[in-house]
Amino acid sequence: MEEERKHSLGFWLLVGGGLFAAFLIVISLIVFATLRSVTGDAQFASLGAGNIGVIDVDGVILSADTLVDQLRKFQDDSSIKAIILHINSPGGGAAASQEVYDEVRHLREEKKKPIIASIESEGASGAYYIASGTEKIYANRASVVGSIGVIAEWTNYGELLKWAKLKPEVLKAGILKDAGSPTRDLTPAERAYMQSLIDNMHVQFIADVAAGRGVSADTIRPLATGQIWTGEQALPLHLIDKTGSFRVALLETAKRVGISGEPHVVKPAAKHRGVLDLITGDADELFPNPAKLLERNAGFYFLWR
Numbered sequence: 001m002e003e004e005r006k007h008s009l010g011f012w013l014l015v016g017g018g019l020f021a022a023f024l025i026v027i028s029l030i031v032f033a034t035l036r037s038v039t040g041d042a043q044f045a046s047l048g049a050g051n052i053g054v055i056d057v058d059g060v061i062l063s064a065d066t067l068v069d070q071l072r073k074f075q076d077d078s079s080i081k082a083i084i085l086h087i088n089s090p091g092g093g094a095a096a097s098q099e100v101y102d103e104v105r106h107l108r109e110e111k112k113k114p115i116i117a118s119i120e121s122e123g124a125s126g127a128y129y130i131a132s133g134t135e136k137i138y139a140n141r142a143s144v145v146g147s148i149g150v151i152a153e154w155t156n157y158g159e160l161l162k163w164a165k166l167k168p169e170v171l172k173a174g175i176l177k178d179a180g181s182p183t184r185d186l187t188p189a190e191r192a193y194m195q196s197l198i199d200n201m202h203v204q205f206i207a208d209v210a211a212g213r214g215v216s217a218d219t220i221r222p223l224a225t226g227q228i229w230t231g232e233q234a235l236p237l238h239l240i241d242k243t244g245s246f247r248v249a250l251l252e253t254a255k256r257v258g259i260s261g262e263p264h265v266v267k268p269a270a271k272h273r274g275v276l277d278l279i280t281g282d283a284d285e286l287f288p289n290p291a292k293l294l295e296r297n298a299g300f301y302f303l304w305r
Contacts, residue, residue, distance in 0.1 A: 050079075050254075050258075051077075051080050051081060051264045051265070051266045052080070052081065052082055052250060052253060052259070052263045052264070052265055053077070053082070053083045053266050053268075054084050054086055054250075054265050054266070054267050055070050055074070055083065055084070055085050055268060056086050056088075056267070057085050057086065057087045057088070057100075057127060057130060058088050058089060059089055060089065060091070060092045060303065061089060061091060061092025061096050061127065061130075062092055062093055063093075063096055064096040064097075064100045064103075068099060068103045070268040071083070071103050071107055072103070074266075074268075079266075080113070080266060081114070081259060082113065082114040082115070082116065082253050082254070082257045083107070083113060083114070083115045083116070084115075084116045084117070084118055084249055084250060084253060085115070085116070085117045085118070085130065085131065086118050086246055087117055087118065087119045087122070087127050087131055088119075088120040088122055088123075089123070089124070089126070089127035090122050090124045090125060090144075090147075090303055090304040090305075091125030091126030091127045091128070091129070091302045091304055092126045092127075092301060092302065093301055093303075094126070094150060094201050094300040095300075096126070097126030097127070097129045097130060097302045098129065098204070098208070101129050101130050101133045101208060101212070102133075104130060104133035104134055105211075105212065108133065108135060114135060114256065114257055115133075115134045115135060116134055116136050116249055116253050117130070117131035117134040117138065118137075118138045118246045118250075119131060119137065119138065119140065119143045119145060119231065119240070120140060120143060121143055122304070123137075123143060124146060124147040124228055124304035125147040125148070125149065125301075125302040125303050125304045126301070126302035128145060128146055128147065128148065128239075129148075129205060129208065132208065132212035132213055133208070133212040134212070136241045136242070137239075138240065138241065138242050138243070138244045138245075139231035139234060139235075139242075139243060139244075140231050140243065140244070140245060141230065141232040141243045142230055143230065143231040144229075144230070144304070145228065145229050145230070145231055145233075145234040145240060146223065146227060146228045146229050146234060147226055147227065147228045147304035148205055148209060148220065148223060148226065149202065149205075149224065149225065149226030149302070150201045150202045150205065150300060150301070151198075151300075151301050152194065152197075152198060152299060152300045154180065154182050154299070155182055156182055156183075156184070156185065157182055158182075158183045158185070161183060168181075168183045168184075175189070176189070176190060176193050179193055180194060197300065201300060201302075202224065205224065206220050209224075213238065219238075223239065226304075228304060250263060250265070251263070
């Protein structure tokens with residue numbers, strides 16, 4: 001009887017130990033998966049060497065924050081041997097595009113980390129602005145490249161207000177304080193003022209593209225009409241360095257930095273919004289305030305329409 005009790009106790013201890021070990025394994029896997037989702041592949045890939053960081057520049061560029069943050073994380077990661085900007089964008093806000101360009105140039109010149117641009121379908125206006133700051137630009141032959149220009153536009157709904165018998169009242173100090181108001185037409189002085197801002201931004205655009213491409217502003221100025229070209233047309237204009245796919249850019253970049261074989265691609269962690277984010281975040285992001293739908297004043301864009 002005593003012997004049976006010992007065997008029974010040993011059996012249950014074995015079962016309990018096995019269950020506890022399984023529990024620890026499950027918890028470890030959950031923690032690993034959570035850390036991976038939060039920190040991204042780059043943190044785990046950093047254990048090795050010979051990684052290529054790839055940052056997607058997709059859609060209209062309205063804010064520089066995410067792209068600049070991603071660039072800074074990759075520039076400080078010693079396992080990332082080079083960075084490729086995978087671009088598919090018509091451009092975006094003038095200041096946002098310029099801010100990303102400045103970070104690209106800083107990384108290239110101060111940090112000395114190779115950074116390349118690969119244009120997929122669109123690399124126009126603000127997106128081309130950013131690409132011009134890299135060391136080398138690849139583009140598909142049928143991609144859209146260029147559009148070196150500035151645009152500002154808004155909807156004048158003054159007649160709609162008159163129809164609805166609504167009259168805006170504006171108090172101001174400074175004759176140009178409400179220039180670009182969507183409730184009325186521009187005065188000649190306001191039009192000249194707004195055009196001067198656009199012209200100055202255009203000069204900055206040309207100067208920065210010239211600096212990034214290593215040519216004179218006089219070389220870029222004749223191309224800065226807002227016109228776009230295919231990748232094939234852009235090559236002899238020296239707006240890009242080589243026609244080729246992202247795959248070509250990846251393999252040639254890897255070879256250049258001494259990576260043999262298939263390079264390991266590392267992308268920044270994607271931000272996932274959970275229920276808590278929806279509860280604590282700005283409700284206007286999900287449910288725009290109807291009163292704000294008419295608040296469209298002038299904005300300045302490096303954007304291909």
